[in-house]
Structure formats: C-alpha cells, structure tokens
Amino acid sequence: MTLPTEPEPPAAPPTPPPPATTVAVGDSARPGGGDGILSAEGSAPPLRLMVLDQRFLAPFAALSVLLGVLWLVRGVLVPLLFVAVLTFLGAPLVARIERRGWPRSLGAGLFLLGGTLLLLGLSALVVPPLLRDVALVLERAPEALRGAVAALERLLGVTLPRTLSDLTGSASRDLLQRLSPMAEKGGALVGEGALGLARGAASAAGMLAQALLVPVITFFVLTELPGVKRVIVDVSPPRARAWGARYAPLVEESLSALVRGQLTVAALMAVLYAIGLLVSGVPAALAIAVLAGAAYLIPFASASVAFVLSAAFALLERGLGGGPAILGALITCVVVQFVEGYLLTPRIVGEKAGLSPLATLLAVLFGGTAAGFLGVLFALPVGAVLAVILREEVQRHRTSGPVPTADTASTATASSLFFSSAAPSAAEPDA
Structure with a gap:
C-alpha cells in the first residue's frame, strides 16, 4: 500500500538575461548610460589620442635615429658641422650661379676661394697684433707682478715670498726626499712622456687632416647637392616623402637663417x-674682440x-x-x-630661426650634459629642428580642435615660452 505524495511545485521560469549595454568610444552615445568599451556593433573602434598619435611620434622617432647615428660618428662631428655651416652659406651663391647657366662646380670653387681669402685676411689682421701684444705683456708681466705683490704687502701688512726658495723653505727638502724614489723610475717616465708626445702629435696630425678635408x-x-636630394627622395617611402615635403623646407629655412x-x-x-x-685701453683689444665675436657661436660664452x-x-x-681698463x-x-x-639677434637672426631665451638655455644645458662640448655646439641647430617640428604639431593640434578651451590656451602659453611666435609655419605661411 503506497501513501499519496504531495505534488512537486512547478519550476520557476528561467530568468531572462540582462539587456546588453552598448557603449561607444569618443563622442558616440551609449543607450545603457555610463562608460564602456565596446560599440553597438560589438567591435572596439580604435582609440584616438589627442596629441601623441602616429603623425606626432614619427618625426621624433626619425630624429632619435638620426641622433643615435650622430652619436656613433661623434669623432667627426666637428668637421661635419663646419661642412654644414659652409654649405648653408654657399648654397644660395651656387644656386644663383647655376640659374645663370654656369656649372655648380664654378660657384662652389668661387665660394671656397672667397672664404679662403677672407680667412687669410682676418689672420693677417689679427695674428701679428696679437703676437706683438702677447710679447709686450710677457715682457712687462714680471714688473707688474712685483708691483702687485708690493701693493698686497702694504694692504695686508705682511711680507710675501719673492723667490721659490722663500716660498718653499724647508718644504723643498721634503719634496726632494719624496722625489728621489721617482728618480729611479726615470727611464719609464721618459718613455711614458715620449709616448704621450707621440699621441699628441698623432692627434694634431688627425685634426689637421680633418681641417684640410673640410x-x-x-x-x-x-x-x-641637387643629386643628393633626389636620391634621398627616391629611396624614401611615400609617407616619409610627405613628411619631408612638409618639414624639410621649414627646417632648411630655419637652419639657414640661424647660420647666416x-x-x-x-x-x-x-x-x-x-x-x-x-x-678702454685694454691690451690686445683687437685680438680679444675677434675671439669674443667668434665665441658668440657658443651660446652665452661671448661676454x-x-x-x-x-x-x-x-x-x-x-x-x-689695470683697474680702469678692467672697468671699461x-x-x-x-x-x-x-x-x-635686444637689437642684433631679433633683427638679424630673426624670431623665425631662433628659440626663446628659456629654450636656448635648456638646449645648451641638455646638450652640454649629454655630449659635452659637442653637445653645446649642436644645441642650437638641434633645438631649431625640434622647434620646427613641435611648432607644426602644436599648430596642427590647435587648429584641429573644435572650440578653443582652457587647455588650448595653456598650450599656446607654453609654446610661447619655448618657441618664437614669428617662426615659419606650414599652417600659417609668411605673408
């Protein structure tokens, strides 16, 4: 006999899945509200970076590769720098002669001949007075030093040593005792000295050879130069050609204005x-003036x-x-x-080629820290190239935005701190 069982309760209906929420990236709307990742079609559209997109990073990647190559060949950078400066100076003359139907080799030869004559003339103007003034200074230096020592004695009320024995006193005997063991190694020291002289002579010969090759x-x-430009264009990919067509004229104009x-x-x-x-009555004034003028090419070194x-x-x-002369x-x-x-650099170099004073100072500091004297020499040319690229990208970002905002204004303010406002631009060509 079986007992009746209670009927089982009916199964609960299955819970329907929650509605799918669709989102969009950028300006597209999302029906479900909130932020999300996928679009309505279920695919992920590419993210669009505001500034650091591929177009912005490509020039700096190319520049980084170029700087790496330059670092590998840094031993010949100084001669190449002189070659670049002479090329920027002589290219307009050679192009003008070529337009008259004459060969480019004639223009290049005339430019180098004129530069050589100018250099010889400056040397004849500066070197003889410099040698004469140096000889006069060396002749008068002992008397001037004796007068300075006497003035210091009167000022301090002490007696200063006049000779080497007075200066060293008993310390000279101790010095001789310490130097006596070194005398036994005199042969080795002479050999090392001869080796050092040989290395110095080889270095001087190498520098002379580089100077003659310039x-x-x-x-x-x-x-x-035209053939070199055509080869570079032919071997470049299409995207690099477009990038070069945009930036190369601006970089060339900026560097030319900077050099000249x-x-x-x-x-x-x-x-x-x-x-x-x-x-002011300064001795060797003409030679010092020429050296100070040449030192202008190294930022902040002339004065x-x-x-x-x-x-x-x-x-x-x-x-x-010599106090009055020093004051003068x-x-x-x-x-x-x-x-x-306030007059020469703004009017002659021009804002279109130069950086702001802050950018110039930072470029010199970074260049000197990274590469020493070579970094200081190349600071302004590299800074000018970077300024052209950054200025163009900032201008493109500024003009592509829908409405100027506080961020746009801050970008403009920051760019004015580092870049000159009147620099050449593809987006805003010169009138």
Whole structure:
C-alpha cells in the first residue's frame, strides 16, 4: 500500500538575461548610460589620442635615429658641422650661379676661394697684433707682478715670498726626499712622456687632416647637392616623402637663417667689442674682440671670453694699475650684450630661426650634459629642428580642435615660452 505524495511545485521560469549595454568610444552615445568599451556593433573602434598619435611620434622617432647615428660618428662631428655651416652659406651663391647657366662646380670653387681669402685676411689682421701684444705683456708681466705683490704687502701688512726658495723653505727638502724614489723610475717616465708626445702629435696630425678635408667635402657637397636630394627622395617611402615635403623646407629655412644670422651677429659683435676695448685701453683689444665675436657661436660664452681675457691682459701688463681698463672692459661687455640681445639677434637672426631665451638655455644645458662640448655646439641647430617640428604639431593640434578651451590656451602659453611666435609655419605661411 503506497501513501499519496504531495505534488512537486512547478519550476520557476528561467530568468531572462540582462539587456546588453552598448557603449561607444569618443563622442558616440551609449543607450545603457555610463562608460564602456565596446560599440553597438560589438567591435572596439580604435582609440584616438589627442596629441601623441602616429603623425606626432614619427618625426621624433626619425630624429632619435638620426641622433643615435650622430652619436656613433661623434669623432667627426666637428668637421661635419663646419661642412654644414659652409654649405648653408654657399648654397644660395651656387644656386644663383647655376640659374645663370654656369656649372655648380664654378660657384662652389668661387665660394671656397672667397672664404679662403677672407680667412687669410682676418689672420693677417689679427695674428701679428696679437703676437706683438702677447710679447709686450710677457715682457712687462714680471714688473707688474712685483708691483702687485708690493701693493698686497702694504694692504695686508705682511711680507710675501719673492723667490721659490722663500716660498718653499724647508718644504723643498721634503719634496726632494719624496722625489728621489721617482728618480729611479726615470727611464719609464721618459718613455711614458715620449709616448704621450707621440699621441699628441698623432692627434694634431688627425685634426689637421680633418681641417684640410673640410673644404674638399664642402666642394663636393655644394656641387652634388641637387643629386643628393633626389636620391634621398627616391629611396624614401611615400609617407616619409610627405613628411619631408612638409618639414624639410621649414627646417632648411630655419637652419639657414640661424647660420647666416649668427655669423653676421658674430662679426658685428667683434666690431663693437673692438671699439669698446680700444677705448678702454685694454691690451690686445683687437685680438680679444675677434675671439669674443667668434665665441658668440657658443651660446652665452661671448661676454665671458671678452671679460676674462681683457682682465688677464690688463693685470699682466699693468698690475693693479689695470683697474680702469678692467672697468671699461666690464662696461663694454654689458653694453654689447644689451645691444646683441635686444637689437642684433631679433633683427638679424630673426624670431623665425631662433628659440626663446628659456629654450636656448635648456638646449645648451641638455646638450652640454649629454655630449659635452659637442653637445653645446649642436644645441642650437638641434633645438631649431625640434622647434620646427613641435611648432607644426602644436599648430596642427590647435587648429584641429573644435572650440578653443582652457587647455588650448595653456598650450599656446607654453609654446610661447619655448618657441618664437614669428617662426615659419606650414599652417600659417609668411605673408
């Protein structure tokens, strides 16, 4: 006999799945609200970065590769820098001669001949007075030093040593005792000294060979420049050609203005230094002026070279009596730097080629830290190229935005701190 069982309760209906929420990236809407990842079709559209897109990163990747190659061949960078400067200076003359129907080799030869004659003329103008002034300073230096020592004795109320024995005293005997063991190794020291002299002679010979190769390489570069450009265009991929067509003219214009403008400013500064130092009565004023003008090519070095050399020559020749000449040299350096910063560089170099003072200082600091003296030499050319690329990308980002916002305004303010506002631009060509 079976007992009746209770009927089982009916099974609950299956719970329907929650509705799928669709999202969109960027400006598309999402029916479900909130943020998401996938679009309505279930596919993930590509993310669009505001600034760091492929077009923005490609120039810097190419520039990084170029800097890496330059670092590998840094031993010949100084001659190549001179070749580049001479090429920028001579290219307009060679192109003008070519347009008249004459060969480019004739224009390159005339340019190098004129440059050689100019260099010889400057050497004849500077070297003989410099040697004469140096000989005069060396002749008067002992008397000036004796006068300086006497003045210090009167000022301090002490007696200073006049000879080497007075200076060393009993310490000279101790020094001789310490040097006696080294005398036994005299042969090895002589050998090391001879090896050092041989290395120095080899280094000097290498530098002379590089200096002689500079005009030869410059001649061939000026002669074959159109062919070199065509080869570079032919071997470049289409995207690189488009990038080069956009940036190459701007970079060439910026570097040309930088090179020609800085050489012109350096020459004018040499003239100003010569006038001021001659009026101040500084010995070897003409030679110091030429060196200070050439030092303008190294950022922030011109005034230091002018004042240090002027003070050294004045003290060596006149002792403490060279104070007026030193004061005149200081006033000259201040005036020349003021004229250079507010008149010569803005009007001759031009804002279209230069960086802002802050960007110039940062470029010199980074270049000197990364590569020493070579980094300082290449700081402004590399900075000018970076300024062109950054300026174009900032301008493209600024013009592609729908509505100017606070971020756009801050970008414009930041760019004005580093870049010159009147620089050439593909988006805003010069009138």
